[in-house]
Amino acid sequence: MRRKSIYLLIFIIVLFGFSLWSVVPLEREVLGREGLRLGLDLAGGSYLVYQADVSDIPPDERRGVVEGVRDVVTRRIDALGVTEPIVQVQHQEGEYNISIQLPGIVDIEEAKRMVGLFTVLEFREWDDEKEEWIPATGTAVVNGEEQELVLSSRYFEEDTEVRLDRIGSPLLLFKWDETGRQLSEEITGRLIDEQMAIFLGDEPLEGEDGRIIAPVVREVIREEGVIDGLSLEDARMLSRFLNAGRIDVPLGRWVEEDGSRTFEQDVPLFEWTVTATLGADSVQRSILAAIIGIALLLVFMLVYYRVPGVIACLSLGIYGVVLLAIFKLIPITLSLAGVAGFILSLGMAVDANILIFERVKEEVRGGRSLGAAVEAGFNRAWTAIRDSNITTIIACLVLFWMGGELGAFMVRGFALTLFIGVSLSMFTAIVVTRTFLRVTMGSHMVTSPAAYGVAVSRTANEVRSLT
Numbered sequence: 001m002r003r004k005s006i007y008l009l010i011f012i013i014v015l016f017g018f019s020l021w022s023v024v025p026l027e028r029e030v031l032g033r034e035g036l037r038l039g040l041d042l043a044g045g046s047y048l049v050y051q052a053d054v055s056d057i058p059p060d061e062r063r064g065v066v067e068g069v070r071d072v073v074t075r076r077i078d079a080l081g082v083t084e085p086i087v088q089v090q091h092q093e094g095e096y097n098i099s100i101q102l103p104g105i106v107d108i109e110e111a112k113r114m115v116g117l118f119t120v121l122e123f124r125e126w127d128d129e130k131e132e133w134i135p136a137t138g139t140a141v142v143n144g145e146e147q148e149l150v151l152s153s154r155y156f157e158e159d160t161e162v163r164l165d166r167i168g169s170p171l172l173l174f175k176w177d178e179t180g181r182q183l184s185e186e187i188t189g190r191l192i193d194e195q196m197a198i199f200l201g202d203e204p205l206e207g208e209d210g211r212i213i214a215p216v217v218r219e220v221i222r223e224e225g226v227i228d229g230l231s232l233e234d235a236r237m238l239s240r241f242l243n244a245g246r247i248d249v250p251l252g253r254w255v256e257e258d259g260s261r262t263f264e265q266d267v268p269l270f271e272w273t274v275t276a277t278l279g280a281d282s283v284q285r286s287i288l289a290a291i292i293g294i295a296l297l298l299v300f301m302l303v304y305y306r307v308p309g310v311i312a313c314l315s316l317g318i319y320g321v322v323l324l325a326i327f328k329l330i331p332i333t334l335s336l337a338g339v340a341g342f343i344l345s346l347g348m349a350v351d352a353n354i355l356i357f358e359r360v361k362e363e364v365r366g367g368r369s370l371g372a373a374v375e376a377g378f379n380r381a382w383t384a385i386r387d388s389n390i391t392t393i394i395a396c397l398v399l400f401w402m403g404g405e406l407g408a409f410m411v412r413g414f415a416l417t418l419f420i421g422v423s424l425s426m427f428t429a430i431v432v433t434r435t436f437l438r439v440t441m442g443s444h445m446v447t448s449p450a451a452y453g454v455a456v457s458r459t460a461n462e463v464r465s466l467t
Helices: 003-023 059-079 108-118 178-190 232-243 276-305 307-329 336-365 370-406 409-443
Strands: 045-052 086-092 095-103 121-127 132-135 137-142 145-150 161-164 170-175 196-200 224-227 251-257 260-265 270-274 454-456 463-465
Touching: 003 307, 003 409, 045 108, 059 086, 059 095, 108 270, 137 178, 161 232, 170 232, 276 307, 276 336, 307 336, 307 409, 336 370, 336 409, 370 409
Parallel strands: none
Antiparallel strands: 045 095, 045 251, 045 270, 086 095, 121 132, 121 196, 137 145, 161 170, 170 224, 251 260, 454 463
Protein backbone atom coordinates (compact mmCIF):
# COMPACT_ATOMS: atom_id res chain seq x y z
CA MET A 1 0.00 0.00 0.00
CA ARG A 2 1.47 3.35 -1.03
CA ARG A 3 2.25 5.97 1.61
CA LYS A 4 0.30 8.60 -0.34
CA SER A 5 -2.87 6.51 -0.05
CA ILE A 6 -2.39 6.22 3.72
CA TYR A 7 -2.04 10.01 4.06
CA LEU A 8 -5.13 10.59 1.93
CA LEU A 9 -7.09 8.05 3.96
CA ILE A 10 -6.14 9.82 7.20
CA PHE A 11 -7.15 13.18 5.68
CA ILE A 12 -10.51 11.78 4.56
CA ILE A 13 -11.21 10.30 8.01
CA VAL A 14 -10.34 13.60 9.72
CA LEU A 15 -12.48 15.57 7.25
CA PHE A 16 -15.41 13.23 7.73
CA GLY A 17 -15.06 13.33 11.52
CA PHE A 18 -15.01 17.13 11.63
CA SER A 19 -17.95 17.39 9.21
CA LEU A 20 -19.98 14.86 11.18
CA TRP A 21 -19.24 16.68 14.45
CA SER A 22 -20.35 19.98 12.94
CA VAL A 23 -23.69 18.82 11.56
CA VAL A 24 -24.96 16.37 14.22
CA PRO A 25 -27.25 17.55 15.62
CA LEU A 26 -28.16 19.92 12.80
CA GLU A 27 -29.43 22.68 15.08
CA ARG A 28 -26.29 22.89 17.25
CA GLU A 29 -24.01 25.92 17.11
CA VAL A 30 -20.50 25.12 15.88
CA LEU A 31 -17.62 27.60 15.61
CA GLY A 32 -20.01 30.47 16.28
CA ARG A 33 -22.42 29.37 13.55
CA GLU A 34 -26.04 28.49 14.13
CA GLY A 35 -27.74 25.42 12.67
CA LEU A 36 -28.74 24.95 9.07
CA ARG A 37 -30.33 28.10 7.68
CA LEU A 38 -33.71 27.33 6.14
CA GLY A 39 -35.40 29.53 3.56
CA LEU A 40 -38.93 30.87 3.74
CA ASP A 41 -40.46 27.84 2.08
CA LEU A 42 -38.99 25.57 4.77
CA ALA A 43 -38.88 27.72 7.92
CA GLY A 44 -41.80 30.05 7.25
CA GLY A 45 -41.65 33.83 7.10
CA SER A 46 -42.59 36.81 4.97
CA TYR A 47 -41.62 37.83 1.45
CA LEU A 48 -42.10 41.44 0.36
CA VAL A 49 -41.27 43.28 -2.86
CA TYR A 50 -41.00 47.07 -3.03
CA GLN A 51 -40.46 49.25 -6.07
CA ALA A 52 -37.78 51.93 -5.89
CA ASP A 53 -38.68 55.40 -7.13
CA VAL A 54 -35.64 56.17 -9.32
CA SER A 55 -37.40 58.75 -11.49
CA ASP A 56 -35.10 61.52 -10.21
CA ILE A 57 -31.92 59.47 -10.64
CA PRO A 58 -29.92 59.57 -13.93
CA PRO A 59 -30.34 56.24 -15.80
CA ASP A 60 -26.64 55.40 -15.65
CA GLU A 61 -26.60 55.82 -11.86
CA ARG A 62 -29.79 53.96 -10.97
CA ARG A 63 -28.27 50.50 -10.57
CA GLY A 64 -25.61 51.72 -8.16
CA VAL A 65 -28.11 53.74 -6.12
CA VAL A 66 -30.55 50.83 -5.77
CA GLU A 67 -27.74 48.46 -4.78
CA GLY A 68 -26.78 50.99 -2.12
CA VAL A 69 -30.38 51.00 -0.89
CA ARG A 70 -30.28 47.20 -0.72
CA ASP A 71 -27.18 47.32 1.48
CA VAL A 72 -28.77 49.88 3.79
CA VAL A 73 -31.99 47.87 4.08
CA THR A 74 -29.96 44.76 4.93
CA ARG A 75 -28.05 46.56 7.67
CA ARG A 76 -31.24 48.02 9.13
CA ILE A 77 -32.98 44.64 9.21
CA ASP A 78 -29.92 43.23 10.95
CA ALA A 79 -30.23 46.04 13.49
CA LEU A 80 -33.77 44.86 14.19
CA GLY A 81 -32.44 41.43 15.13
CA VAL A 82 -34.04 39.46 12.27
CA THR A 83 -32.05 36.27 11.65
CA GLU A 84 -30.31 36.11 8.27
CA PRO A 85 -32.58 38.30 6.08
CA ILE A 86 -32.18 38.06 2.31
CA VAL A 87 -32.45 41.37 0.43
CA GLN A 88 -32.04 41.40 -3.34
CA VAL A 89 -32.28 43.83 -6.26
CA GLN A 90 -34.64 42.97 -9.12
CA HIS A 91 -34.34 44.75 -12.47
CA GLN A 92 -36.90 44.30 -15.21
CA GLU A 93 -38.12 46.59 -18.00
CA GLY A 94 -36.49 49.66 -16.53
CA GLU A 95 -37.99 49.15 -13.06
CA TYR A 96 -35.91 48.45 -9.96
CA ASN A 97 -37.40 46.42 -7.13
CA ILE A 98 -36.13 45.42 -3.71
CA SER A 99 -37.18 41.94 -2.60
CA ILE A 100 -37.01 41.21 1.13
CA GLN A 101 -37.20 37.81 2.83
CA LEU A 102 -37.76 37.82 6.59
CA PRO A 103 -37.41 34.25 7.95
CA GLY A 104 -39.41 33.62 11.11
CA ILE A 105 -41.66 36.69 10.65
CA VAL A 106 -44.89 34.97 9.62
CA ASP A 107 -47.14 37.93 10.50
CA ILE A 108 -47.26 39.91 7.25
CA GLU A 109 -48.44 43.07 9.04
CA GLU A 110 -45.49 42.83 11.42
CA ALA A 111 -43.20 42.37 8.41
CA LYS A 112 -44.61 45.46 6.71
CA ARG A 113 -44.28 47.43 9.93
CA MET A 114 -40.62 46.48 10.09
CA VAL A 115 -40.11 47.45 6.47
CA GLY A 116 -41.71 50.80 7.27
CA LEU A 117 -38.69 51.44 9.49
CA PHE A 118 -36.42 51.51 6.45
CA THR A 119 -37.40 55.06 5.54
CA VAL A 120 -35.22 57.86 6.84
CA LEU A 121 -35.49 58.96 10.44
CA GLU A 122 -37.58 62.09 10.49
CA PHE A 123 -37.63 64.87 13.09
CA ARG A 124 -41.06 66.23 14.03
CA GLU A 125 -42.43 69.06 16.18
CA TRP A 126 -45.68 69.25 18.13
CA ASP A 127 -48.60 71.18 16.60
CA ASP A 128 -50.91 72.52 19.33
CA GLU A 129 -53.76 73.21 16.90
CA LYS A 130 -53.75 69.79 15.27
CA GLU A 131 -52.61 68.12 18.49
CA GLU A 132 -50.23 65.86 16.64
CA TRP A 133 -46.61 65.60 15.61
CA ILE A 134 -45.92 67.25 12.26
CA PRO A 135 -42.71 67.20 10.16
CA ALA A 136 -40.15 69.80 11.27
CA THR A 137 -39.53 71.79 8.09
CA GLY A 138 -37.13 74.56 7.20
CA THR A 139 -35.57 76.21 4.15
CA ALA A 140 -32.17 75.44 2.68
CA VAL A 141 -30.31 76.36 -0.49
CA VAL A 142 -29.73 73.24 -2.58
CA ASN A 143 -28.10 73.41 -6.01
CA GLY A 144 -28.58 77.16 -6.02
CA GLU A 145 -32.31 76.96 -5.26
CA GLU A 146 -34.06 77.66 -1.97
CA GLN A 147 -36.22 74.68 -0.97
CA GLU A 148 -38.47 73.79 1.95
CA LEU A 149 -37.30 70.46 3.35
CA VAL A 150 -38.03 68.16 6.25
CA LEU A 151 -35.21 67.68 8.75
CA SER A 152 -34.22 64.02 8.64
CA SER A 153 -31.30 61.65 9.00
CA ARG A 154 -30.55 61.85 5.28
CA TYR A 155 -28.61 65.03 6.12
CA PHE A 156 -26.24 63.41 8.63
CA GLU A 157 -22.63 63.80 7.56
CA GLU A 158 -20.98 61.07 9.63
CA ASP A 159 -21.91 58.14 11.83
CA THR A 160 -23.42 58.94 15.20
CA GLU A 161 -21.64 58.12 18.42
CA VAL A 162 -22.82 57.26 21.93
CA ARG A 163 -20.88 58.71 24.85
CA LEU A 164 -21.41 59.17 28.56
CA ASP A 165 -21.30 62.60 30.18
CA ARG A 166 -19.57 63.38 33.45
CA ILE A 167 -22.35 61.91 35.55
CA GLY A 168 -22.71 58.82 33.39
CA SER A 169 -25.78 59.84 31.39
CA PRO A 170 -25.73 58.68 27.73
CA LEU A 171 -25.42 61.24 24.95
CA LEU A 172 -25.97 60.67 21.22
CA LEU A 173 -23.63 62.84 19.15
CA PHE A 174 -24.13 63.61 15.45
CA LYS A 175 -23.04 66.03 12.71
CA TRP A 176 -25.00 67.66 9.89
CA ASP A 177 -23.96 68.12 6.28
CA GLU A 178 -24.34 71.52 4.61
CA THR A 179 -28.08 71.16 3.97
CA GLY A 180 -28.67 69.74 7.43
CA ARG A 181 -26.85 72.70 9.03
CA GLN A 182 -29.18 75.18 7.39
CA LEU A 183 -32.31 73.26 8.33
CA SER A 184 -31.18 72.48 11.88
CA GLU A 185 -30.21 76.06 12.66
CA GLU A 186 -33.62 77.36 11.60
CA ILE A 187 -35.72 74.61 13.17
CA THR A 188 -33.93 74.29 16.51
CA GLY A 189 -33.81 78.06 16.74
CA ARG A 190 -37.59 78.22 16.94
CA LEU A 191 -37.95 75.11 19.15
CA ILE A 192 -35.81 76.14 22.13
CA ASP A 193 -37.13 74.43 25.29
CA GLU A 194 -39.59 72.42 23.19
CA GLN A 195 -39.58 68.78 22.23
CA MET A 196 -38.56 67.39 18.86
CA ALA A 197 -39.67 63.80 18.27
CA ILE A 198 -37.97 61.23 16.09
CA PHE A 199 -40.11 59.12 13.74
CA LEU A 200 -39.33 56.01 11.73
CA GLY A 201 -41.68 56.20 8.76
CA ASP A 202 -45.06 57.10 10.20
CA GLU A 203 -44.36 55.60 13.60
CA PRO A 204 -42.69 57.43 16.49
CA LEU A 205 -39.49 55.92 17.79
CA GLU A 206 -40.13 54.53 21.26
CA GLY A 207 -37.74 53.80 24.08
CA GLU A 208 -37.55 50.65 26.15
CA ASP A 209 -40.08 52.18 28.57
CA GLY A 210 -42.64 52.57 25.73
CA ARG A 211 -42.49 56.37 25.66
CA ILE A 212 -41.89 58.37 22.47
CA ILE A 213 -38.30 59.54 22.09
CA ALA A 214 -38.72 63.34 21.98
CA PRO A 215 -35.72 65.14 23.51
CA VAL A 216 -35.99 68.79 24.51
CA VAL A 217 -34.04 71.29 22.35
CA ARG A 218 -31.66 73.10 24.74
CA GLU A 219 -29.89 75.36 22.25
CA VAL A 220 -29.56 76.12 18.53
CA ILE A 221 -27.93 73.16 16.78
CA ARG A 222 -25.79 74.13 13.80
CA GLU A 223 -22.98 71.75 12.85
CA GLU A 224 -22.98 69.26 15.70
CA GLY A 225 -25.84 68.11 17.85
CA VAL A 226 -26.42 66.11 21.00
CA ILE A 227 -29.51 64.12 21.95
CA ASP A 228 -29.81 63.57 25.68
CA GLY A 229 -32.48 62.21 27.97
CA LEU A 230 -32.18 58.72 26.53
CA SER A 231 -31.42 55.51 28.31
CA LEU A 232 -28.19 53.83 27.31
CA GLU A 233 -30.09 51.09 25.48
CA ASP A 234 -32.26 53.66 23.64
CA ALA A 235 -29.20 55.66 22.64
CA ARG A 236 -27.44 52.60 21.29
CA MET A 237 -30.55 51.43 19.43
CA LEU A 238 -31.03 54.86 17.82
CA SER A 239 -27.37 55.03 16.92
CA ARG A 240 -27.58 51.63 15.18
CA PHE A 241 -30.48 52.84 13.05
CA LEU A 242 -28.78 56.09 12.16
CA ASN A 243 -25.47 54.44 11.32
CA ALA A 244 -27.11 51.83 9.11
CA GLY A 245 -27.08 54.32 6.27
CA ARG A 246 -29.42 56.54 4.32
CA ILE A 247 -32.14 55.50 1.91
CA ASP A 248 -31.52 57.58 -1.20
CA VAL A 249 -34.77 56.70 -2.98
CA PRO A 250 -38.29 56.03 -1.66
CA LEU A 251 -39.57 52.46 -1.49
CA GLY A 252 -43.19 51.60 -2.26
CA ARG A 253 -45.15 50.96 -5.44
CA TRP A 254 -46.29 52.80 -8.58
CA VAL A 255 -50.05 53.10 -9.08
CA GLU A 256 -51.72 54.14 -12.34
CA GLU A 257 -55.15 55.76 -12.12
CA ASP A 258 -57.00 57.74 -14.81
CA GLY A 259 -53.91 57.92 -16.96
CA SER A 260 -51.73 59.35 -14.17
CA ARG A 261 -48.97 57.56 -12.34
CA THR A 262 -48.42 58.14 -8.63
CA PHE A 263 -46.04 56.59 -6.12
CA GLU A 264 -47.35 55.17 -2.82
CA GLN A 265 -44.48 55.15 -0.34
CA ASP A 266 -44.01 52.23 2.09
CA VAL A 267 -46.74 50.16 0.34
CA PRO A 268 -45.41 46.83 -0.98
CA LEU A 269 -45.88 45.85 -4.61
CA PHE A 270 -46.17 42.19 -3.60
CA GLU A 271 -46.46 40.34 -0.31
CA TRP A 272 -46.42 36.65 0.53
CA THR A 273 -46.47 34.68 3.76
CA VAL A 274 -45.31 31.12 4.33
CA THR A 275 -46.53 29.56 7.57
CA ALA A 276 -44.26 27.47 9.73
CA THR A 277 -46.67 24.52 9.31
CA LEU A 278 -46.26 24.59 5.53
CA GLY A 279 -42.51 24.81 5.95
CA ALA A 280 -42.43 21.81 8.31
CA ASP A 281 -44.57 19.79 5.90
CA SER A 282 -42.19 20.63 3.06
CA VAL A 283 -39.23 19.51 5.15
CA GLN A 284 -40.90 16.20 6.03
CA ARG A 285 -41.81 15.47 2.42
CA SER A 286 -38.32 16.38 1.24
CA ILE A 287 -36.71 14.11 3.83
CA LEU A 288 -39.03 11.22 2.88
CA ALA A 289 -38.28 11.65 -0.82
CA ALA A 290 -34.54 11.82 -0.12
CA ILE A 291 -34.64 8.66 2.04
CA ILE A 292 -36.52 6.68 -0.61
CA GLY A 293 -34.27 7.86 -3.42
CA ILE A 294 -31.04 7.25 -1.53
CA ALA A 295 -32.19 3.79 -0.37
CA LEU A 296 -32.95 2.70 -3.94
CA LEU A 297 -29.66 4.16 -5.09
CA LEU A 298 -27.63 2.28 -2.48
CA VAL A 299 -29.37 -1.02 -3.24
CA PHE A 300 -28.64 -0.65 -6.95
CA MET A 301 -24.96 0.16 -6.37
CA LEU A 302 -24.49 -2.77 -3.98
CA VAL A 303 -26.20 -5.31 -6.23
CA TYR A 304 -24.70 -4.19 -9.53
CA TYR A 305 -21.14 -3.19 -8.57
CA ARG A 306 -20.53 -5.23 -5.40
CA VAL A 307 -17.27 -4.16 -3.70
CA PRO A 308 -16.99 -0.93 -5.74
CA GLY A 309 -20.66 -0.39 -4.89
CA VAL A 310 -19.86 -0.63 -1.17
CA ILE A 311 -17.03 1.88 -1.67
CA ALA A 312 -19.35 4.17 -3.63
CA CYS A 313 -21.89 4.08 -0.79
CA LEU A 314 -19.18 5.03 1.71
CA SER A 315 -18.03 7.86 -0.57
CA LEU A 316 -21.58 9.12 -0.96
CA GLY A 317 -22.04 9.07 2.80
CA ILE A 318 -18.91 11.17 3.23
CA TYR A 319 -20.06 13.42 0.39
CA GLY A 320 -23.44 14.05 2.04
CA VAL A 321 -21.99 14.82 5.48
CA VAL A 322 -19.30 17.15 4.11
CA LEU A 323 -21.85 18.94 1.92
CA LEU A 324 -24.17 19.54 4.90
CA ALA A 325 -21.18 20.84 6.87
CA ILE A 326 -20.41 23.31 4.06
CA PHE A 327 -24.04 24.46 4.00
CA LYS A 328 -23.93 24.99 7.77
CA LEU A 329 -20.53 26.62 8.15
CA ILE A 330 -20.62 29.10 5.23
CA PRO A 331 -23.69 29.30 5.87
CA ILE A 332 -26.05 28.62 2.94
CA THR A 333 -29.77 29.39 3.12
CA LEU A 334 -31.42 26.11 2.21
CA SER A 335 -34.75 26.43 0.39
CA LEU A 336 -36.91 23.68 -1.07
CA ALA A 337 -35.27 24.33 -4.44
CA GLY A 338 -31.92 24.07 -2.70
CA VAL A 339 -32.89 20.65 -1.34
CA ALA A 340 -33.69 19.63 -4.92
CA GLY A 341 -30.25 20.85 -5.99
CA PHE A 342 -28.67 18.85 -3.17
CA ILE A 343 -30.47 15.63 -4.19
CA LEU A 344 -29.64 16.21 -7.87
CA SER A 345 -25.96 16.72 -7.05
CA LEU A 346 -26.05 13.44 -5.10
CA GLY A 347 -27.25 11.68 -8.22
CA MET A 348 -24.50 13.30 -10.27
CA ALA A 349 -21.94 12.13 -7.72
CA VAL A 350 -23.19 8.59 -8.35
CA ASP A 351 -22.81 9.15 -12.10
CA ALA A 352 -19.12 9.88 -11.62
CA ASN A 353 -18.64 6.63 -9.70
CA ILE A 354 -20.50 4.65 -12.36
CA LEU A 355 -18.27 6.06 -15.11
CA ILE A 356 -15.19 5.05 -13.13
CA PHE A 357 -16.42 1.55 -12.31
CA GLU A 358 -17.44 0.82 -15.90
CA ARG A 359 -13.98 1.89 -17.07
CA VAL A 360 -12.40 -0.37 -14.46
CA LYS A 361 -14.51 -3.32 -15.63
CA GLU A 362 -13.49 -2.67 -19.24
CA GLU A 363 -9.81 -2.67 -18.26
CA VAL A 364 -10.21 -5.94 -16.35
CA ARG A 365 -12.03 -7.52 -19.28
CA GLY A 366 -9.11 -6.38 -21.43
CA GLY A 367 -6.69 -8.46 -19.37
CA ARG A 368 -5.26 -5.95 -16.90
CA SER A 369 -4.72 -6.77 -13.24
CA LEU A 370 -7.15 -5.27 -10.75
CA GLY A 371 -4.61 -2.70 -9.53
CA ALA A 372 -3.69 -1.56 -13.03
CA ALA A 373 -7.34 -1.58 -14.09
CA VAL A 374 -8.28 0.77 -11.22
CA GLU A 375 -5.56 3.29 -12.12
CA ALA A 376 -6.34 3.14 -15.82
CA GLY A 377 -10.08 3.33 -15.18
CA PHE A 378 -9.74 6.51 -13.13
CA ASN A 379 -7.42 8.15 -15.63
CA ARG A 380 -9.66 7.38 -18.60
CA ALA A 381 -12.88 8.35 -16.82
CA TRP A 382 -11.54 11.67 -15.51
CA THR A 383 -11.94 13.61 -18.76
CA ALA A 384 -15.59 12.60 -19.11
CA ILE A 385 -16.30 13.45 -15.46
CA ARG A 386 -14.50 16.78 -15.74
CA ASP A 387 -16.22 17.89 -18.94
CA SER A 388 -19.73 16.88 -17.82
CA ASN A 389 -19.35 18.65 -14.47
CA ILE A 390 -17.88 21.79 -16.04
CA THR A 391 -20.92 22.12 -18.30
CA THR A 392 -23.18 21.74 -15.25
CA ILE A 393 -21.16 24.35 -13.34
CA ILE A 394 -21.50 26.79 -16.25
CA ALA A 395 -25.27 26.24 -16.23
CA CYS A 396 -25.29 26.86 -12.45
CA LEU A 397 -23.42 30.16 -12.88
CA VAL A 398 -25.88 31.31 -15.55
CA LEU A 399 -28.88 30.33 -13.40
CA PHE A 400 -27.39 32.08 -10.36
CA TRP A 401 -26.79 35.28 -12.34
CA MET A 402 -30.22 35.27 -13.96
CA GLY A 403 -31.87 34.50 -10.64
CA GLY A 404 -30.19 37.56 -9.16
CA GLU A 405 -31.20 39.79 -12.06
CA LEU A 406 -34.83 38.66 -11.95
CA GLY A 407 -35.05 38.33 -8.18
CA ALA A 408 -35.87 34.62 -8.44
CA PHE A 409 -34.38 33.55 -5.10
CA MET A 410 -35.50 29.93 -5.51
CA VAL A 411 -33.57 29.67 -8.78
CA ARG A 412 -30.48 31.10 -7.10
CA GLY A 413 -30.81 28.65 -4.21
CA PHE A 414 -31.06 25.72 -6.61
CA ALA A 415 -28.07 26.93 -8.64
CA LEU A 416 -25.90 27.55 -5.58
CA THR A 417 -26.51 24.20 -3.91
CA LEU A 418 -26.08 22.35 -7.21
CA PHE A 419 -22.81 24.21 -7.90
CA ILE A 420 -21.36 23.34 -4.49
CA GLY A 421 -22.60 19.77 -4.75
CA VAL A 422 -21.18 19.17 -8.22
CA SER A 423 -17.83 20.68 -7.25
CA LEU A 424 -17.66 18.47 -4.17
CA SER A 425 -18.76 15.39 -6.15
CA MET A 426 -15.62 15.63 -8.29
CA PHE A 427 -13.52 15.60 -5.14
CA THR A 428 -15.28 12.58 -3.64
CA ALA A 429 -15.22 10.62 -6.93
CA ILE A 430 -11.58 11.22 -7.77
CA VAL A 431 -10.02 11.45 -4.29
CA VAL A 432 -12.26 9.57 -1.83
CA THR A 433 -13.41 6.69 -4.04
CA ARG A 434 -9.96 6.28 -5.57
CA THR A 435 -8.27 6.22 -2.16
CA PHE A 436 -10.70 3.59 -0.84
CA LEU A 437 -10.15 1.40 -3.90
CA ARG A 438 -6.37 1.74 -3.62
CA VAL A 439 -6.46 0.82 0.06
CA THR A 440 -8.69 -2.18 -0.70
CA MET A 441 -6.33 -3.34 -3.45
CA GLY A 442 -3.20 -2.69 -1.42
CA SER A 443 -4.47 -4.63 1.58
CA HIS A 444 -5.40 -7.62 -0.62
CA MET A 445 -8.66 -7.93 1.33
CA VAL A 446 -10.66 -8.66 -1.84
CA THR A 447 -8.80 -9.94 -4.91
CA SER A 448 -11.44 -11.87 -6.85
CA PRO A 449 -12.51 -10.14 -10.10
CA ALA A 450 -16.06 -11.40 -9.46
CA ALA A 451 -16.25 -9.14 -6.41
CA TYR A 452 -15.67 -6.18 -8.73
CA GLY A 453 -18.39 -7.19 -11.18
CA VAL A 454 -16.28 -9.24 -13.60
CA ALA A 455 -14.93 -12.82 -13.74
CA VAL A 456 -12.31 -14.62 -15.82
CA SER A 457 -13.39 -17.65 -17.86
CA ARG A 458 -11.39 -20.68 -16.76
CA THR A 459 -11.75 -22.46 -20.10
CA ALA A 460 -11.13 -19.74 -22.65
CA ASN A 461 -9.15 -17.40 -20.41
CA GLU A 462 -11.46 -14.62 -21.50
CA VAL A 463 -12.95 -11.94 -19.35
CA ARG A 464 -16.71 -11.57 -19.32
CA SER A 465 -18.98 -9.36 -17.33
CA LEU A 466 -21.14 -11.00 -14.71
CA THR A 467 -23.64 -8.18 -14.99
